[in-house]
Amino acid sequence: MRILFVHTFYQHKGGEDSVFRNDLSEMAAHGHTVDSLTFSNHRWSIFKFILLPFNPFSFSTIRRKIRDFRPDIVHVHNFHFAASASIIRAVKKEGIPLVLSLHNFRLVCPSAMLYHKKRLYIDSLATFFPWQAVWDGVYKGSIIMTFWLAFSNWINRVTGTWKLVDKYIVPGNYAMELIEDSNTKVFKDRIVVKPNYAEDVAYEKRKRNSVFVYVGRLSEEKGLETLLEAHELLSFELVIFGDGPMRGQVEKYVSKHSNIKYFGHQSREVVMGQLSECAALILPSVCMEMNPLAMIEALSCGTPVIASDLGTLNEFIVEGYNGIRFISNKAVSLRDAIDTFTQLDSGQKEDLSLHARKTFEEAFTKEGNYATIMGVYEELAGGMLNGHSDE
Numbered sequence: 001m002r003i004l005f006v007h008t009f010y011q012h013k014g015g016e017d018s019v020f021r022n023d024l025s026e027m028a029a030h031g032h033t034v035d036s037l038t039f040s041n042h043r044w045s046i047f048k049f050i051l052l053p054f055n056p057f058s059f060s061t062i063r064r065k066i067r068d069f070r071p072d073i074v075h076v077h078n079f080h081f082a083a084s085a086s087i088i089r090a091v092k093k094e095g096i097p098l099v100l101s102l103h104n105f106r107l108v109c110p111s112a113m114l115y116h117k118k119r120l121y122i123d124s125l126a127t128f129f130p131w132q133a134v135w136d137g138v139y140k141g142s143i144i145m146t147f148w149l150a151f152s153n154w155i156n157r158v159t160g161t162w163k164l165v166d167k168y169i170v171p172g173n174y175a176m177e178l179i180e181d182s183n184t185k186v187f188k189d190r191i192v193v194k195p196n197y198a199e200d201v202a203y204e205k206r207k208r209n210s211v212f213v214y215v216g217r218l219s220e221e222k223g224l225e226t227l228l229e230a231h232e233l234l235s236f237e238l239v240i241f242g243d244g245p246m247r248g249q250v251e252k253y254v255s256k257h258s259n260i261k262y263f264g265h266q267s268r269e270v271v272m273g274q275l276s277e278c279a280a281l282i283l284p285s286v287c288m289e290m291n292p293l294a295m296i297e298a299l300s301c302g303t304p305v306i307a308s309d310l311g312t313l314n315e316f317i318v319e320g321y322n323g324i325r326f327i328s329n330k331a332v333s334l335r336d337a338i339d340t341f342t343q344l345d346s347g348q349k350e351d352l353s354l355h356a357r358k359t360f361e362e363a364f365t366k367e368g369n370y371a372t373i374m375g376v377y378e379e380l381a382g383g384m385l386n387g388h389s390d391e
Helices: 015-027 046-052 055-069 087-091 131-136 143-158 173-180 225-231 247-254 267-279 293-300 331-343 345-364 366-381
Strands: 002-009 033-039 074-078 097-099 165-172 191-193 212-213 238-241 260-262 280-282 305-308 323-326
Touching: 002 238, 015 033, 015 366, 033 055, 033 247, 046 097, 046 143, 055 191, 074 366, 087 097, 087 280, 087 323, 131 143, 131 366, 143 267, 165 366, 173 191, 173 247, 212 267, 225 247, 225 267, 238 267, 247 280, 260 323, 267 293, 280 293, 280 331, 293 305, 293 345, 305 331
Parallel strands: 002 033, 002 074, 074 097, 097 165, 165 191, 212 238, 212 280, 238 260, 280 305, 305 323
Antiparallel strands: none
């Protein structure tokens, strides 16, 4: 099969980039002919944002790419903002089946992560047009930018752009339910649930230390304030990996506490080494996560996860089975969860570890990912699989 992957890189690296690269390499490893077309938000970002409803430049670019590569399937991971929704119309103009992965909730709410000003933000999900989100300035605190983002989504919805996508992929059932029940009503029966995956590690039981680990973007919606407040309430050994707008705050806090270390952005090998030996991963998100790679990588190591009780995380982290849950945005609740974990005996911790690994094997392996995505591709491509010609 010939597969064209399309992706837009944000200004800061994120999990979506990793999922895009994982899918690309996995398809190539199975012998498919793959190519990619990437866009970037790094330069001329305001200009690209203005063209968000329809970007004629990206429209022409992807049509030329399709005519040159002649794919059986086009799989888009992210089109905001540089590519724009115009690439959807371009793909369908060329008559190619189209798959779109949804890594966040931006198509149903301008907030993208359903979070604003330290609370879950679901105000827009049931509205025809998200005026409240606009007045609240949920995108970068700007009413104007939020309006333009909302307008772009709205105009593409009412003109039928979203209906041109053959299949949407989301990484969990809870996320699927939120999107299907949203104001758009166009995603029904078009969504396939396919969790993200991570490369398996050479799993083995290891003696674990007493260190807790955080891996991810250093930002408010990821629950960094909750994490640091909990550390203030209950002193415990903590290692933080990642970068983001809260880096300065994290570094300032670390300088005053000897039992917390900050290593910034590190290679996957370094992070996985820590995850393989730590007590647990802490996932303190206060936004509606889709399917964080840090969680999947921890589970692959047999590492229990202490996670906030948001619906998308509850789907995979089961209290007392492969981790412990706490009330989102409540430092006291996180403190109690860490204390509860610390008080477990070695046998109970080992059970959590074994179940964490079992969760990974059941839901997040690349073999399972490949089987699911190929089922989608084969359904959409149909006879093109055997009928494709280079003539």
